[in-house]
Amino acid sequence: xxxxxxxxxxxxxxxxxxxxxxxxxxxxxxxxxxxxxxxxxxxxxxxxxxxxxxxxxxxxxxxxxxxxxxxxxxxxxxxxxxxxxxxxxxxxxxxxxxxxxxxxxxxxxxxxxxxxxxxxxxxxxxxxxxxxxxxxxxxxxxxxxxxxxxxxxxxxxxxxxxxxxxxxxxxxxxxxxxxxxxxxxxxxxxxxxxxxxxxxxxxxxxxxxxxxxxxxxxxxxxxxxxxxxxxxxxxxxxxxxxxxxxxxxxxxxxxxxxxxxxxxxxxxxxxxxxxxxxxxxxxxxxxxxxxxxxxxxxxxxxxxxxxxxxxxxxxxxxxxxxxxxxxxxxxxxxxxx
Numbered sequence: 141x142x143x144x145x146x147x148x149x150x151x152x153x154x155x156x157x158x159x160x161x162x163x164x165x166x167x168x169x170x171x172x173x174x175x176x177x178x179x180x181x182x183x184x185x186x187x188x189x190x191x192x193x194x195x196x197x198x199x200x201x202x203x204x205x206x207x208x209x210x211x212x213x214x215x216x217x218x219x220x221x222x223x224x225x226x227x228x229x230x231x232x233x234x235x236x237x238x239x240x241x242x243x244x245x246x247x248x249x250x251x252x253x254x255x256x257x258x259x260x261x262x263x264x265x266x267x268x269x270x271x272x273x274x275x276x277x278x279x280x281x282x283x284x285x286x287x288x289x290x291x292x293x294x295x296x297x298x299x300x301x302x303x304x305x306x307x308x309x310x311x312x313x314x315x316x317x318x319x320x321x322x323x324x325x326x327x328x329x330x331x332x333x334x335x336x337x338x339x340x341x342x343x344x345x346x347x348x349x350x351x352x353x354x355x356x357x358x359x360x361x362x363x364x365x366x367x368x369x370x371x372x373x374x375x376x377x378x379x380x381x382x383x384x385x386x387x388x389x390x391x392x393x394x395x396x397x398x399x400x401x402x403x404x405x406x407x408x409x410x411x412x413x414x415x416x417x418x419x420x421x422x423x424x425x426x427x428x429x430x431x432x433x434x435x436x437x438x439x440x441x442x443x444x445x446x447x448x449x450x451x452x453x454x455x456x457x458x459x460x461x462x463x464x465x466x467x468x469x470x471x472x473x474x475x476x477x
Contacts, residue, residue: 141339141340141341141342142339142340142341142342143337143338143339143340144291144295144337144338144340145291145317145318145319145337145338146288146290146291146294146312146313146316146317146318147178147179147180147317147318148291148337148340149291149292149294149295149298149340150180150256150294150295150298150312151179151180151181151182151183151184152295152340152342153294153295153296153298153299153302154166154180154181154184154218154298154302155184155187156299156343156344157216157218157299157302157303158184158187158188158192158193160344161216161302163214163215163216164192164215164216164217164218164302165191165192165193165194165210165215165216165217165218166181166184166192166193166194166217166218166219166220167193167194167195167196167203167206167207167217167218167219167220168181168195168196168203168219168220168221168222168256169195169196169197169198169203169220169222170195170222171184171185171193171194171195171220172185172190172193172194172195173185173195174195176220176222177222178258178314178317180220180256180312180317181193181220199229200221200226200227200228200229200230201229201230201232201233203219203220203221203230204219204230204233204234204237204238204253204255205230205233205237206219207219207238207251207253207255208233208237208238208241208251208253210253211250211251211252211253212241212249212250212251216252216253216254216302217253217254218253218254218256218302219253219254219255219256220255220256220257221255221256221257222257222258223257223258223259223265223268223269223271224257224258224259224260224271224272224273224274224311225268225269225270225271225273227255227257227273228273234255234277234280234283234307234309235277235280235283237251238251238253238282238283238307239251239280239281239282239283239307240281240282242282242306243282250305250306251306251307252304252305252306252307253307253308254298254301254302254304254307254308254310255307255308255309255310256298256310256312257309257310257311257312258311258312258313258314258317259271259272259273259274259287259311259312259313259314259367260272260311260313260314260315260367260368260415261315261415261452261457261460261461262313262314262315262368262457262461263314263315264454264457265314265452265454266452266453266454267451267452267453267454270452270457271416271452272311272367272414272415272416272417272447273416274287274309274311274392274416274422275392275414275416275420275421275422275425277309277393278392278393278395278422278425282306282307283306283307283308283309283393284301284304284306284307284308284309284349284350284391284393284394285308285309285311285391285392285393286301286308286309286310286311286349286390286391286392287310287311287312287313287366287367287389287390287392288312288313288367288390289313289316289366289367289368289370289371289388289390290338290370291337291338291340292338292339292340293347293353293388293390294312295340295341295345296345296346296347297310297346297347297349297390297391298310299344299345299346299347300346300347300348300349301349303346304349308349311367313367313368313415315368316367316368316371319337347390349391349394350391350394350395350396351390351391351396351399352387352388352389352390352391352395352396352399352400353387353388353390354385354386354387354388354399354403355370355374355386355387355388356374356377356384356385356386357385358377358382358383358384358385358386358407359383359385359406359407360382360383360384360407360409360475361382361383361384361385361407361408361409361410361411361471361474361475362384362385362387362400362403362404362406362407362409362410362411363377363384363385363386363387363410363411363412363413363467363471364387364389364400364403364410364411364412364413364426365386365387365388365389365412365413365414366388366389366390366392366414367414367415368415369413369414369415369462370386370388372413372462372463372464372467373386373413373467374386375464376464376465376467376468376471377471379464379468380468380471380472380475382471382475384407384411384471385403385406385407387399387400387403392422395425395426395429397429397433400426400429400430401429401430401433401434404430404433404434404437404438405433405434405437408437408438408439408440409438409439409440409474409475409477410430410434410438410442410443410474411442411443411444411445411467411470411471411474412426412427412442412443412444412445413444413445413446413462413467413470414446414447414462415446415447415461415462416446416447417446417447417448417449417450418444418446418447418448418449419449421444421446421447423444423446424444427442427444430442439477440474440475440477441474441477443470443473443474445462445466445467445470446462447460447461447462448460
C-alpha cells in the first residue's frame with residue numbers, strides 16, 4: 141500500500157491503464173505537456189508519448205466527438221473536460237450520440253469512453269469553476285455517472301470506468317484533490333475531519349460501478365451522500381454523537397437500490413446531502429426511491445441538505461457550501477421528529 145491523495149490516485153489509475161491496454165488514449169485541454177491544470181496527468185505524455193497522451197483545442201464538443209469516433213474504431217479514450225462547468229458545449233455529443241449509439245446501432249457499436257472532469261467548489265473558483273452538474277446526466281439513459289470521495293475509491297472506480305464498454309462520466313471533487321482542507325486552510329468553522337492521503341494499492345485493482353459503500357454502520361438514521369459531502373457528513377455525525385449509518389453512493393447511475401432501501405428500512409430515518417443545488421438535484425431521485433420503497437418504515441420526514449438554488453458565489457462560497465453545521469441541524473431535526 142502507498143499513501144496517495146486523490147490526485148495521485150487518479151494519476152496512478154491512468155498510468156496503469158495506459159500500461160495495460162495499448163488502446164487507451166488520454167487527451168484534453170492542457171493534459172499533455174503541462175500535465176493538466178490540477179496535474180492529474182502529470183508526466184504521462186513524457187512516458188507514453190504524444191500519440192497516446194495529447195492536448196486538444198479549446199473545444200469541448202470537439203473533444204467528446206473525437207472520443208466517440210475513436211471508440212467505435214477500437215480505441216478506449218479517456219477525455220478530460222478541464223472543469224465540469226465547461227461540459228455543457230459537449231452536452232449534445234454526450235446525450236444524443238455517446239449515450240445512444242449502442243441502442244441505435246442494435247449493439248453493433250458502443251461508446252466505451254471515459255470523461256473525467258473536476259467538479260464542485262471549495263477552491264474559490266466562483267460561479268464558472270464550481271458547478272456540480274452530475275444530476276443532469278443521471279437523467280440520460282445509457283450513461284454511467286460516478287463521483288468518488290476517497291483516493292482508494294477514485295483509483296478503483298476510474299479503472300472500472302476506463303474498462304467499461306459504456307460511456308462513463310467521472311466527476312472528481314476538486315476540493316478533495318489534495319485533501320479536504322485544500323483551498324480554505326484558515327476557516328476552521330467550515331472545515332471537516334479527514335485525512336489528506338489514504339492507503340491505496342500501487343498496482344491494479346477495480347471497484348465495481350453501481351455499488352455503494354456503507355462507510356459507517358449505524359441504527360439511528362441513514363445519511364445518503366457522495367463526493368465531498370461524505371467528509372462533511374462524517375464530521376457532522378461525530379459532532380452530534382448520533383448512531384448514523386452513512387452511505388457513500390460512489391456511482392449515481394446505475395444507483396445501488398438495495399443498499400439504500402435496506403438501510404432506510406432498518407433505521408426508519410433518512411437525510412440526503414449533496415453539494416449541487418436543491419431543485420432538480422439528484423437528492424430528489426433518492427428521496428423518491430425511499431418514498432416508493434420505505435414509506436411504511438419511516439419514522440420521520442426525509443430531509444435534504446444541499447447547495448442553494450443560486451449560482452455558486454465567489455465572495456460567499458462558505459455561505460453557499462452545505463457545511464457540517466447545516467448537516468448537524470438537519471440531523472437534530474430528524475432525531476427530534
